[in-house]
Amino acid sequence: MPYTPDKPPLAENSEQLRARIPGWGADLDPADRPAYPRERFDPGASGAHWELPEQQPEKWPRERSIEHLRLTPVFGTSTPPRGLSGAMRKLAYRRWSEGRAAHWLVLLAADRVDTVESTLRSFATTRPDNPVTQTGILSERRHHGVASRVGQNRADVRHQLLDPVIVGAPWVAGGVAAYRLGKRLVRRR
Amino acid sequence: MKAMVYRGPYRVRVEEKDRPVVEHPNDAIVRVTRAAICGSDLHLYHGMMPDTRVGMTFGHEFIGVVDEVGPSVRNLSVGDRVMVPFNVYCGSCFFCARGLYSNCHNVNPNATAVGGIYGYSHTCGGYDGGQSQYVRVPFADVGPSLIPDWMDDEDAVLLTDALSTGYFGAQLADIVEGDVVVVLGAGPVGLYAARSAWLMGAGRVVVVDHLDYRLEKARTFAHAETINFVEHDDVVVHLKKLTDGLGADRVIECVGAEADGNFLQHVTSAKLKLQGGSPVALNWAIDAVRKGGTVSVMGAYGPMFSAVKFGDALNKGLTLRMNQCPVKRQWPRLFEHIRNGYLKPNDIVTHRIPLEHVAEGYHIFSAKLDGCIKPLILVDAA
Structure with missing residues (x-):
């Protein structure tokens, strides 16, 4: 009871727990815990044989946080920015620090634009995006989609209905836009 | 390739x-x-x-x-x-x-x-x-x-x-012998954190989730007591009752940005992306830990803001510890x-x-x- 000094008793004492659970108390002493203390100054521990790493060549103007004083010595080179989404990303990095909501909101918006741009771009390739195979939805049948949900008392089932809306909305919106555009062009003729 | x-x-x-x-x-x-x-x-x-x-x-x-x-x-x-x-x-x-x-x-x-x-x-x-x-x-x-x-x-x-992160999460909880440890989330990191809590000398380990098959794994793999939060109107009150009203000494949050348990929080974050992450589990951790206790956060969140109950964390004198492992x-x-x-x-x-x-x-x-x-x-x- 929190109203009196003593802690509520446990169902099992340490000896009983040690007998029941393999390894119980092996790290009882904080000195045996690798995360303790949190900071240990030991520059030689990592295996690094440099004080400042050599600079990786910059093959395009690498977007970076304005909180950095320089381009980091090493960086990822996956998926360089391109198109409208790339311009939005470059703006987000150039204009706002990590402390500003605008920085993250523009990056999130760029992600959505990137999805639309990439999907449209895929239609000009031999392998257009395919929402059926890419969502893995066919695994529902082979992996007991109904039995995994019905009667399982799961908290997430209610909002899983939103997932297809999120995936499908851009396709529906794109279809509607294409239909309206087509209709307008036909009328002009 | x-x-x-x-x-x-x-x-x-x-x-x-x-x-x-x-x-x-x-x-x-x-x-x-x-x-x-x-x-x-x-x-x-x-x-x-x-x-x-x-x-x-x-x-x-x-x-x-x-x-x-x-x-x-x-x-x-x-x-x-x-x-x-x-x-x-x-x-x-x-x-x-x-x-x-x-x-x-x-x-x-x-x-x-x-x-x-x-x-x-x-x-x-x-x-x-x-x-x-x-x-x-x-x-x-x-x-x-x-x-x-x-x-x-x-x-x-x-x-x-996964294993390193779960083990790290148990360490950040600063567990001492006989502590009551609550682990939120029975995914891989939560299961490993629960199992690791015993290595640190926990006296009782309770795992909370909503997926029964994962809670079964928490019992067999991590030797933990389990709670399905869907079965309780207010899981924080249930955790308080389990600890004679005191609260857990340590809570390890292993859920992160898509936490369930509050429809509004989940939808505004995981679906509408208006928060950096759903703070449901984090808020439960703050509410369920005892005053002066420790919350170790292993759940991953985005860089945007989330509606975290910081006032209660202050008023309870909590230690919040977290990092990527x-x-x-x-x-x-x-x-x-x-x-x-x-x-x-x-x-x-x-x-x-x-x-x-x-x-x-x-x-x-x-x-x-x-x-x-x-x-x-x-x-x-x-």
């Missing part, structure tokens, strides 16, 4: 991509043999992490064989079997020199708040990940370790993040625990999926089909 590629929220596929090349003298190129899908990969998959670009390859849990090394690499040779921590880190910056490998300042130009992580958006440095036949591994003399001969490949891949620091001790039989990491693996079927793998994990707890990807079968 074949690689998993992100195509937009809830959509991935396998594509032919160029094999990565050495871009820095201390790079290695690793031929991946096993990878895993992490619960945090689902945040990317669901479009929650800012600057997740179409075309990126995910995967920060992987092992493989060294295929090529850069001219300054001393510690690895072609043909070595290696396990690679999810952290990309230089080993020499202000933070790495103090053991904070997950907070490296030399590898992520996109953000100063977070270090580098393989295959985890440009917010974490823009590195392609290991759900692929080949992957570029920067700072090969610092991050990767040789896989010991006695170690199972599946255990090795689980050590690259500096993985390699955990390994020597975890190797001992595995060899001693105290931890059996691959007991939680439920699915082994060939790389070609990665889209189905993501859906099965995301939708929690077929009792999925931890899916591995068989890359060398591709």
Whole structure:
């Protein structure tokens, strides 16, 4: 009871727990815990044989946080920015620090634009995006989609209905836009 | 080479991509043999992490064989079997020199708040990940370790993040002998955190989730008591009753950005992306821990703001501890625990999926089909 000094008793004492659970108390002493203390100054521990790493060549103007004083010595080179989404990303990095909501909101918006741009771009390739195979939805049948949900008392089932809306909305919106555009062009003729 | 590629929220596929090349003298190129899908990969998959670009390859849990090394690499040779921590880190910056490998300042130009992580958006440095036949591994003399001969490949891949993170979470909880420890979330990290809490001397471990099959695993794998929060009108009140009104001494939050249990919070964050993450589990942790207690946060959140009950954390005098796990620091001790039989990491693996079927793998994990707890990807079968 929190109203009196003593802690509520446990169902099992340490000896009983040690007998029941393999390894119980092996790290009882904080000195045996690798995360303790949190900071240990030991520059030689990592295996690094440099004080400042050599600079990786910059093959395009690498977007970076304005909180950095320089381009980091090493960086990822996956998926360089391109198109409208790339311009939005470059703006987000150039204009706002990590402390500003605008920085993250523009990056999130760029992600959505990137999805639309990439999907449209895929239609000009031999392998257009395919929402059926890419969502893995066919695994529902082979992996007991109904039995995994019905009667399982799961908290997430209610909002899983939103997932297809999120995936499908851009396709529906794109279809509607294409239909309206087509209709307008036909009328002009 | 074949690689998993992100195509937009809830959509991935396998594509032919160029094999990565050495871009820095201390790079290695690793031929991946096993990878895993992490619960945090689902945040990317669901479009929650800012600057997740179409075309990126995910995967920060992987092992493989060294295929090529850069001219300054001393510690690895072609043909070595290696396990690679999810952290990309230089080993020499202000933070790495103090053991904070997950907070490296030399590898992520996109953000100063977070270090580098393989295959985890440009917010974490823009590195392609290991759900692929080949992957570029920067700072090969610092991050990767040789896989010991006695170690199972599946255990090795689980050590690259999930097990190390769970063990780290138990350590950050500052457990002392006889503590009552509540673990929120019975996913891989939560299961490992619960199991690790006993190593630290916990007197009682309680795991909370809403998926019965995972709670069953918490009982058998982690020897924990379990609570399905769906069965309780207010799980915080139930946890208080379990502890005679005191609250838990330590709470380890292993849920993160897509926490369920509050429809509004979940939808505004996970679906509408208006918060950096759903703070449901974090708020339960703050409410369920006793005054003066410790909350250890292992759940992953985005960089945006979340509606966290900070006032109660202050009023209760809580210690909030958190970080991305500096993985390699955990390994020597975890190797001992595995060899001693105290931890059996691959007991939680439920699915082994060939790389070609990665889209189905993501859906099965995301939708929690077929009792999925931890899916591995068989890359060398591709």
